[in-house]
Amino acid sequence: MHETMLDLTTTWAGIAVLAIFVIGYYFIATEEKYELNKAKPALFVGTASFMVIGIYYALNGIAPDAMHHEMQTLIEEIAEIFFFLFVAMTYIETLIERGVFDVLKYKLVSKGYSYKKLFWLTGLLAFFISPVADNLTTALILSTVLFTIDRDNHKFLVPGAINIVVAANAGGAWSPFGDITTLMAWTAQKGEFVDFLFLFVPSLGGWLLTAWLLSMAVPAGQPEFDAEKEQKPVMKDGGVVIVWLGAFTIFTAVMGHQFFHFPAMWGMMFG
Structure with missing residues (x-):
């Protein structure tokens, strides 16, 4: 059993994480003004937030099991979405390249x-x-x-x-x-x-x-x-094939997720 995650809302850690989020979101919203790729502040917000929470846990002698569990769950969710979009965007770029x-x-x-x-x-x-x-x-x-x-x-x-x-x-x-x-x-x-x-x-x-x-x-x-x-x-050779292969990939993703409860990325990666 994992420990219940503490309520850090009113602690210095909670306030610090909120400040990091607001500042990071500001730079995401104004990326064109600062010529900054929004991925940079987004990654900083995510990693810095857990860093602050980790420091709070360490200073207060709290076992980090609950935090580790949340981090692992978050990484799994992000990885699933990443691989799903990776396949989808690969198809889109290929369709563009094939004309x-x-x-x-x-x-x-x-x-x-x-x-x-x-x-x-x-x-x-x-x-x-x-x-x-x-x-x-x-x-x-x-x-x-x-x-x-x-x-x-x-x-x-x-x-x-x-x-x-x-x-x-x-x-x-x-x-x-x-x-x-x-x-x-x-x-x-x-x-x-x-x-x-x-x-x-x-x-x-x-x-x-x-x-x-x-x-x-x-x-x-x-x-x-x-x-x-x-x-x-x-249209270059293979353009029509890519269209049908993309449709088949989406079909396997939906069927695998609905009937076999596989992660959606499984069907996409399979296709």
């Missing part, structure tokens, strides 16, 4: 769609890609697509980019893979995979309402496209 998203971008631009139709299409793609590729990656990729369509038309770019971000976040809410928060909740067994699917309707409704309001600001007309000047991208 899958370049082909998608070209098809959208070359169809001669109006600004309104492109607005809705990119939002719809963001809503359904983010549950698999995570909301941040989806927003970055599709925003790049939007910028490529007509980089000088700010009346189209601003509502279009906002629409993509909203759609990506709404889409990520109804899937364990769509956001780091939902992934942490799923891997911690706070809910089953099917529980997230019940959020589909409210997520869709939230995006559609926002998109409808934003669409009023989208200009009429369509972007210019010269097929002779634009070089048609070609």
Whole structure:
């Protein structure tokens, strides 16, 4: 049995940890101002907090068993999420390298769609890609697509980019893979995979309402496209295989977690 973790809220250690957290979060929020990678203050906050607690335990002669248990549990949780995301991002980077998203971008631009139709299409793609590729990656990729369509038309770019971000976040809410928060909740067994699917309707409704309001600001007309000047991208060998392999990997992660109670990262690493 591990000892119960002490309540350090009103001790100097608790106050010091709170101060470290606030200072660290400040530097995370202002990373662009200080040209600082947010991973650095985040790692400092995590390690320094346990260092302070360890010093408090040592000075007061308290057995560190409970603290060690918490540290080991935390490391296991972080490792599981890290390996899961490692595989997911490897697939995304491979799809980019194989030119899958370049082909998608070209098809959208070359169809001669109006600004309104492109607005809705990119939002719809963001809503359904983010549950698999995570909301941040989806927003970055599709925003790049939007910028490529007509980089000088700010009346189209601003509502279009906002629409993509909203759609990506709404889409990520109804899937364990769509956001780091939902992934942490799923891997911690706070809910089953099917529980997230019940959020589909409210997520869709939230995006559609926002998109409808934003669409009023989208200009009429369509972007210019010269097929002779634009070089048609070609998907490299293996692009389609990677897409299907990624789908199979997600399938093994879900099935392994649901039916065999394996960590979600097992299915991802297997794929």
